Amino acid sequence: MLSLNINKKTYKVDADPDTPLLWVLRDHVGLVGTKFGCGVAQCGACVVHLNGEAVRSCVTKASRAEGKQVVTIEGLAENDDHPLQKAWLELDVSQCGYCQAGQIMSAAVLLKENKKPTDEDINDAMAGNICRCGTYLRIRDAIHLAADIQAKEGAGK
Amino acid sequence: MVFFGLCNIAAFLFVEEGIKPVYIPIKPDICMEATKTNFNRRAFLKASALAGGGLILHFSALAKLGFDDKSQLADAPAQWNEITGYIKITDDNVVKILCPNPEFGQNVMTSLPMMVAEELDVDWKKVVVEMGPHDNVKLGPQFTGGSMSVRMYWKPLREAGAAARNMLLQAAAQTWAVPVEELSTKAGVIYHEKTGRKGVYGDFASKAAAIPVPKGVKLKDVKNFNVVRHSQKNVEGAKIVSGKPLFGLDYKQEGMLIAMIHHPPAFGLKLKSFDASAALKMPGIKDIFSIKMFEDGFEQAGFDTRSFNTLLVVVGKTTWEVMNARKKLVAEWMPAGDTKDTMGGRVGKREVTVPGELETTATQLEKMKQHAAMPANQMRKDGDPETAFKNAAQIVERTYVAPFLAHNCMEPMNFFAHVTDEKALLAGPLQGPGWSEPTLSKILGLPADKIEIQMTRMGGGFGRRAYSHYQVEAALISKKMKAPIKLIYSREDDTTYGIYRPMYTATYRAALDANKNLIAFHVKGGGIPENAIHANRFPAGAIDNYLAEGWEIPSNITIGAFRAPRSNFNAAAEQSFLDELAEAMGKDPIDFRLELLARAKEKPVGKNNEYDADRYAGILKLVKEKSGWGKPEHSQYHRGVAAYFCHNSYAAHVVDMVIKDGQPYVERVFSAIDCGIVVNPDAATNMVQGAVVDGIGNSLYGGLTHKNGEVEQKNFHSYRIIRMHEAPKKVEVYFVQNDIDPSGLGEPPFPPVFGAVANALYKSTGKRYYQQPFTSPQSEVPTV
Structure with a gap:
């Protein structure tokens, strides 16, 4: 029995400890915002945070997450109002939308570590996330906008 | 009347684009029928516990699975008055517009309802938009492809909006006993200027639903649009960025099993034999078997393309268990040789030989070179090109080559199916439910009205999800297992079992x-x-x-x-x-x-x-x-x-x-x-x-x-x-x-x-x- 802390809640999961975190989230816990795209850490659709680091949950054994804080797109912000989520809606980034949770989770770690990323910073940090619809330009713009929102919100606190 | 003409246009355009045309007969006289649903709030919630056809049941079934906001379910209105197939308005003035076409990122779930809202004259921000059920009679051709969605629904959806507005006006005129010509609307409110009376659409919705749909409505001048031609945000944007279940892969039902398919590792091979003894011992595994897609002589329609006819299937409790068991599966493959396919459709029944060769890219390129030098079919000729080339002072000649392409939809192929002896429920990402349904009906031996297809959001399509094979596979697996199942392709399955760009x-x-x-x-x-x-x-x-x-x-x-x-x-x-x-x-x-x-x-x-x-x-x-x-x-x-x-x-x-x-x-x-x-x-x-x-x-x-x-x-x-x-x-x-x-x-x-x-x-x-x-x-x- 695995014990996992996901989005500040504890879940007891009856699964093989080698099961990738992705499938524990999707099949056992019922959090399906984290997406399956490739299964081999190539597309970024499955990015979640493990103790604040972006990891690809499709190649992360669930046992590795024990005793750590897992955050998925569903738990990124209490009211789904993370600056990135606001910016994504403001710029209407999504087309099919399938990759966007992974994009946002990767970008969230970037923004935490780099308050004012340049285009180059964004290109480097986001090169592991594929968007087949080609919304990259809007993702880039939305990350810049989110950085501004984050700065304003920070100043307001 | 409206859709009859449109279907012809759609068929024509598909010929033009090289897709085999599919004609979906629509009964023109019932395109826009007005019906009043009989569900009160209690019945609505009770009905949600059942699976089955019907507009309201469909909505409830999705809501039950977390496919809609809980808040929306809690606020389930007392009564939906259906005013044309696309519009439902409650007595307490909730306006809902159904999107007829599947959404794969082209944003039709926003743009198509916008067209209805424009003529209905409602405040777009207050409209509830929902994916419609598969119902070609009520909602038209319902396919996503050929860049057709907006153009084929451009007139019908505006007419539906205008007809509904007209019915609401008539209802208001009856209620207030005033001439309908004296009434006007603005953003979902009806006004009678002379008496200073006004009322929201909900006040008249119940009455309007009983009024016959007017024949011939006047549409707005495009210069007066205030919803269309104005940027409106993606109606599912908030759900996308917060990870709500929207896609086929997110769809779940109680007791659902997971299935994966093992297809031959090369085009031109077929299954010879398999040994599942080790794989069956793996945890969570329920069964391993082969399925046959089409019986000999099965008449294939335009979107029935399938790469292999016999497939090996692993069914288990969870995705990871099935993926693991597949590794233990021992399969032997053999050359399929030349095979025969029976094609149906508009051109008529015909036999086609599929060559058995195991192809290699270098050989494909060489073959193309040889064919390019041979005589070909003339497609168009103007003037006398032969003489002109003979007399030319200079000839520029260049040859271009492009490879097969895989669609690579971010959401791999998948589909849910629950098939019983009496009926079938299928749910997932697909571009043309009206194309899949006749095929499913033939293969399952069930009448079309016993097959319900629910359209989830698609994680990309690009043409790939026009093809029904993965839906048929899911249905056959569910039938064999006598259980609800979801078929999932791994990325490798998706890339190597393709319906590729040639x-x-x-x-x-x-x-x-x-x-x-x-x-x-x-x-x-x-x-x-x-x-x-x-x-x-x-x-x-x-x-x-x-x-x-x-x-x-x-x-x-x-x-x-x-x-x-x-x-x-x-x-x-x-x-x-x-x-x-x-x-x-x-x-x-x-x-x-x-x-x-x-x-x-x-x-x-x-x-x-x-x-x-x-x-x-x-x-x-x-x-x-x-x-x-x-x-x-x-x-x-x-x-x-x-x-x-x-x-x-x-x-x-x-x-x-x-x-x-x-x-x-x-x-x-x-x-x-x-x-x-x-x-x-x-x-x-x-x-x-x-x-x-x-x-x-x-x-x-x-x-x-x-x-x-x-x-x-x-x-x-x-x-x-x-x-x-x-x-x-x-x-x-x-x-x-x-x-x-x-x-x-x-x-x-x-x-x-x-x-x-x-x-x-x-x-x-x-x-x-x-x-x-x-x-x-x-x-x-x-x-x-």
Whole structure:
């Protein structure tokens, strides 16, 4: 029995400890915002945070997450109002939308570590996330906008 | 009446785009029936516990599975009054508009309801939008493909909105005992100015639902639109960014099992035998068996393409357990040899031989070369091209080649099915429920009205999800297991079991006289297994002596629609050739095209020219102006231009390329589009930007190769997809402003990107590129 802390809640999961975190989230816990795209850490659709680091949950054994804080797109912000989520809606980034949770989770770690990323910073940090619809330009713009929102919100606190 | 005509248009356009036409009969007289639903709030919630047909049940079933906000369910209104098939209004004034067509990112779930709302005259911000059930009688053809959604629903949806508004007005007039002509509406409120009375639509909805649908309604002048032509945000945006269950892969039901398919590892192979003893012992595994797709002689419709007829299936409790068990499965494969398929459809029943060869890319290329030298079918001939070529002072001849492409939808193929002896429920991502249903009905032996298909949001489509095989597979597995199941393809399954973009080639020849005038044009195209040539498109109609020919090589590699079928190759080849031709003639590439278009307008050659020369010239002039054609912003930019017409729309791009770390990089793009009225401008811009990125990626990196029938690319480490750092810094999109009815947009901006990239590559490197992908697919794949 695995014990996992996901989005500040504890879940007891009856699964093989080698099961990738992705499938524990999707099949056992019922959090399906984290997406399956490739299964081999190539597309970024499955990015979640493990103790604040972006990891690809499709190649992360669930046992590795024990005793750590897992955050998925569903738990990124209490009211789904993370600056990135606001910016994504403001710029209407999504087309099919399938990759966007992974994009946002990767970008969230970037923004935490780099308050004012340049285009180059964004290109480097986001090169592991594929968007087949080609919304990259809007993702880039939305990350810049989110950085501004984050700065304003920070100043307001 | 409305849909009858439209279906004919749809069928015609599919012929044009090379997709086998499917005719969906719609009973015109009941297209817009008004019915009042009988569910009160209690019945509504109670009904949600059941699975089955019907509008309300459908909504409830999805809500139960977390497919809709809990809040929405809690606020479930007392009574929905259905006013035309697309609109439901409650007594307490909740206005709901159903989207008829499946959503794969082209944003129809927003744009189609916008068209209803425009004529209904409601406050868009207060409208509840929901994906409709599959019901071709009530909701029309309901397919996503051929860039048809907006154009085929443009009139019917506005008419539905206008009819509903008219019925609400009549209901108000009856209630207030005033002449209906004295009433007006604004944003969902009905006013009677003389008496100062007003009331919201909900006040009259119940009465309106009983009023017969008016025949013939007056539509708004497009100049008075206040919803359409104004940017509205994606109605599912908030759900997407918060990870709500929306997609087929997210769909769940109590007791649902997971199934995966083991298909032959190469085209041309079939299952010989298998040993499941070790795999069956793996935890969570329920069963392992083979299924047969089609019985001998099964008449295949246009979207019934399937790569293999016998498939090995593993069923278990969870995805990971099934994936693990597959590794223990021992299967033996053998050559399938030549096989026979029975094709049905409009052309009539016919037998087709599928060759058994295990194909290899080098051999495919060699075969195409040989076929290109043989006589081909004449597709169009104007004047006397043979003599013109004989008398030419100079002949320019170039051959272009492009590979198979995989769609690579981010959400791999998957589908839910629960099949019992009496009925079937299927749910998941698909483009044409009306295409799949007759096939499912035949294979399951169930009447169509016992098959319910629910359309989830699709994680991409690009043509791939028009094909029903994965739905049939899911249904057969559920039937065998007597349980609800979800079939999931791994990425490797998805890449290696494809309905691919075909492999194409074309040789273009142009004859010039001693004064470098273009006197004849010849295109001879072919492919595996189809040729791409659109014989009646530009530059046909602009040149006195013209010849188009085509040939095909049969193959067992399954192919189908891929974003702008055939056009996606033609625009690459033809637009590169025109660039090279302009250079040989000493002309600017845009001016050269404009000269040809002027000729096509003033004195068109031949018949059946598909394009409007004025509109075609219009986008070239617009992109020339907006890009500052003669003067790129930076001196290091190498410019390429291309334009194309397809799906009744016109698109031109100017791309600015630089060489960065030895690799071509498109830094900036200017796009000019004429698709008539733009329904949702910001979303349309997004779609064009996406098509530009998609075109750059596929032209530079895309490609699928075979070795002895086996697909050599298995996943994104070997099939290169464009990534963030390879996407342009800026794509500026300009739409031609006119009041022409909307034409296609999902596909038209895609094909000319290929040509513009090829032409910019020439300017960057001094070398012409004739074979796609233009860079090695293996270079520069980022490691993570």
